[in-house]
Amino acid sequence: MIKSQSFFAYSRCGYLNINGQEIEFPLVLDSDSIQIKEDQISLMGESATKRDVSIGKRTITIAETENFIVPIINPHFLKRSRQTVNFIMDLKKIIGYDKLLYIPGISDPYLLPQLFMLGVDIFDDINADMEGSHGTLYTMMGRIHNGEENSRENGKFLQDLVSLLKKGVESMTLMEMVERWNISSKAREIIRMLMDEKSEEFEKVYPRTTGSVIAGGLESLERPDIVRFNRYVLEDYKKPNNLETILFLPCSARKPYSTSKSHREIFEALGSLRRYINEVIVTSPITLVPRELEETYPAGFYDIPVTGNWFLEEKENIIRSIRSFISKNQYKNTIFFLPEDMLFVKERLNLGEDFILWKKGTDNQFDELKARISQIRSEEDVRGRRDFMKEKLLSIARYQFGEWIIPHIEGLRINRMFNQFMLVDGNKPFFVFNERLGKLTIHKNAAELFVKTRKFLVEIDDFKPTASIYAMGVKDCTEDVRQEDEVVIHHSGSVRGTGIAKMSKEVMMNTHKGVAVKVRN
Known part of the structure; x- marks a missing residue:
C-alpha cells in the first residue's frame, strides 16, 4: 500500500x-x-x-x-x-x-x-x-x-x-x-x-508557490513560477488609478522592498508626491515588480546574489520587459531612478533626461527626482488621496485569481481585524490578506463567487470534509487549479468549504492516494 x-x-x-x-x-x-x-x-x-x-x-x-x-x-x-x-x-x-x-x-x-x-x-x-x-x-x-x-x-x-x-x-x-x-x-x-x-x-x-526562490543562475529565468509572474506583469497587469507617470526603481536585498532602508528613504523624500506615480521595481530573475505586487509570491520571496554585475541575458530580459510594459500601459511621463550598475538601461533605451542617476549616500541624492515629480504634479489635475492598501489588495486579487474577480470585489471595503487586512461586505469577510504568504485567502462567504464562475473549484463526493480531503474523494477539478492554490470545495454546486490544493489538477485526477486539499472551513 x-x-x-x-x-x-x-x-x-x-x-x-x-x-x-x-x-x-x-x-x-x-x-x-x-x-x-x-x-x-x-x-x-x-x-x-x-x-x-x-x-x-x-x-x-x-x-x-x-x-x-x-x-x-x-x-x-x-x-x-x-x-x-x-x-x-x-x-x-x-x-x-x-x-x-x-x-x-x-x-x-x-x-x-x-x-x-x-x-x-x-x-x-x-x-x-x-x-x-x-x-x-x-x-x-x-x-x-x-x-x-x-x-x-x-x-x-x-x-x-x-x-x-x-x-x-x-x-x-x-x-x-x-x-x-x-x-x-x-x-x-x-x-x-x-x-x-x-x-x-x-x-x-508546478506549485503556485514554493515558499522561497533562491535564484542562483540563469536557469531561474525559466522557472515556471518566475515565468508566470513575468508574463502576468507584461500581459495582464493594469496600472492603478489611471496614473500617467511611471517611476522605475532598483530592487533591494531586503524583501518586500518597501521595508528596506533604501526604499524607505525614497518614501520619506517623496512624501505625498508618491500619489502621482506608478512605482515599478527593476530586478532579476523577476524583471519588473509593480509596487502593489511586491508582497506577493514570488516578488516578496526571492533572493539573488547581489554583485552589481548583470549577465547579458538578464540585461536583454530587462530591456525587453521595460519596452513591452511602457508600450502596453501608455504613460505620459517616464522616469528611471537607477544606480550606476544599471546605466545599461539608459544606454540601451537611449534615455536622456528621463534617466536620473541615483548617487546613493550623497546629501542631495533625491533632489533631482523630487524636482522632476513636482513639475509633473503641477501639470496634472490635483489628485486626491490614494488608497494604497485597496490598490494592493485588488492588484493581488487580479494576479492570484484573474481579471474576472475584480467586478465582484472592487466595491468591497477594507477592514483590519485580528491584525489582518480583509475585504469585507458589510460585516462579512470575503477575503483575508495573509501577509506571511503574500496572498489572499478565500473566506467561505466568498465561495459562491467561485462556484458561479467555475473558477478554482474542487468537486468532491457527498460528504462533509474535515481537515483533509484525499484524492479518492475528489470527483473533478477546474483547469486553473495548481498545487498550493486557494480553492473552493463543493459537491454538485453546494459549497462544502475552502482550502489549499496540495496537488495540481493533473495529479489530483490521476491518483486515488494522498491529500488533495487541506481544508480551512
Missing part, C-alpha cells in the same frame, strides 16, 4: 507498506531485491504481470505489481536527454500516480535529482556497485578514481542524496536542489527541456 504524503510537480514522497514493513520513498533498491528475467519479474517480493503500452511511435512492455510500474527497456534507450524527458513524461500520462515508477539501470547519481523531478520514484544501486568495484567513488563534486573498492560508499551516497530530495519535496525547495545539482551536461539539458520544450505541461503541475 502506498501513502503519498507530499508532492512537488511530478515528484512525491511518502511511505510504502509491504508485508507490514513501512518503507520511505523515494528510495534506492538493493539489487538483491530485484529479479528481472524474461519469464519472471519480482520487485521487493511482489510478482509482476506484463502488458504492452504505446508511447509515441513505440510499443514497450511494462511490468506491474501491486505497488510498482517497471518499464522493460534497455537503459541505453535513455542515453539522450530529449528521449529521456519525452519517454518519462509520456509514460506518467499512461500510468498515473497510484503506483511507484522504477526504471532499472538509470540511477546515475549526477542525474538522479533530475530524474526524480521528472517523476521517477525508485532507483537502484546497480551502477553504484559496478562503478565502485572498479575503483570509482561518488563525491559531491563528481566522480573520482581512487582504485579502491567503493561500492558501499557509493551506495550510501545514493541513499543520502535520495533523503535530501525527500526533504526537498517536504520543504518545497526541490527546484533549488535540482538547479544546483547540475554537475553533468545531461542534467542541465534535462532541466532546460523541462522548462522550455515541456514548459506548458510542466507549468500545469
Whole structure:
C-alpha cells in the first residue's frame, strides 16, 4: 500500500507498506531485491504481470505489481536527454500516480535529482556497485578514481542524496536542489527541456508557490513560477488609478522592498508626491515588480546574489520587459531612478533626461527626482488621496485569481481585524490578506463567487470534509487549479468549504492516494 504524503510537480514522497514493513520513498533498491528475467519479474517480493503500452511511435512492455510500474527497456534507450524527458513524461500520462515508477539501470547519481523531478520514484544501486568495484567513488563534486573498492560508499551516497530530495519535496525547495545539482551536461539539458520544450505541461503541475526562490543562475529565468509572474506583469497587469507617470526603481536585498532602508528613504523624500506615480521595481530573475505586487509570491520571496554585475541575458530580459510594459500601459511621463550598475538601461533605451542617476549616500541624492515629480504634479489635475492598501489588495486579487474577480470585489471595503487586512461586505469577510504568504485567502462567504464562475473549484463526493480531503474523494477539478492554490470545495454546486490544493489538477485526477486539499472551513 502506498501513502503519498507530499508532492512537488511530478515528484512525491511518502511511505510504502509491504508485508507490514513501512518503507520511505523515494528510495534506492538493493539489487538483491530485484529479479528481472524474461519469464519472471519480482520487485521487493511482489510478482509482476506484463502488458504492452504505446508511447509515441513505440510499443514497450511494462511490468506491474501491486505497488510498482517497471518499464522493460534497455537503459541505453535513455542515453539522450530529449528521449529521456519525452519517454518519462509520456509514460506518467499512461500510468498515473497510484503506483511507484522504477526504471532499472538509470540511477546515475549526477542525474538522479533530475530524474526524480521528472517523476521517477525508485532507483537502484546497480551502477553504484559496478562503478565502485572498479575503483570509482561518488563525491559531491563528481566522480573520482581512487582504485579502491567503493561500492558501499557509493551506495550510501545514493541513499543520502535520495533523503535530501525527500526533504526537498517536504520543504518545497526541490527546484533549488535540482538547479544546483547540475554537475553533468545531461542534467542541465534535462532541466532546460523541462522548462522550455515541456514548459506548458510542466507549468500545469508546478506549485503556485514554493515558499522561497533562491535564484542562483540563469536557469531561474525559466522557472515556471518566475515565468508566470513575468508574463502576468507584461500581459495582464493594469496600472492603478489611471496614473500617467511611471517611476522605475532598483530592487533591494531586503524583501518586500518597501521595508528596506533604501526604499524607505525614497518614501520619506517623496512624501505625498508618491500619489502621482506608478512605482515599478527593476530586478532579476523577476524583471519588473509593480509596487502593489511586491508582497506577493514570488516578488516578496526571492533572493539573488547581489554583485552589481548583470549577465547579458538578464540585461536583454530587462530591456525587453521595460519596452513591452511602457508600450502596453501608455504613460505620459517616464522616469528611471537607477544606480550606476544599471546605466545599461539608459544606454540601451537611449534615455536622456528621463534617466536620473541615483548617487546613493550623497546629501542631495533625491533632489533631482523630487524636482522632476513636482513639475509633473503641477501639470496634472490635483489628485486626491490614494488608497494604497485597496490598490494592493485588488492588484493581488487580479494576479492570484484573474481579471474576472475584480467586478465582484472592487466595491468591497477594507477592514483590519485580528491584525489582518480583509475585504469585507458589510460585516462579512470575503477575503483575508495573509501577509506571511503574500496572498489572499478565500473566506467561505466568498465561495459562491467561485462556484458561479467555475473558477478554482474542487468537486468532491457527498460528504462533509474535515481537515483533509484525499484524492479518492475528489470527483473533478477546474483547469486553473495548481498545487498550493486557494480553492473552493463543493459537491454538485453546494459549497462544502475552502482550502489549499496540495496537488495540481493533473495529479489530483490521476491518483486515488494522498491529500488533495487541506481544508480551512
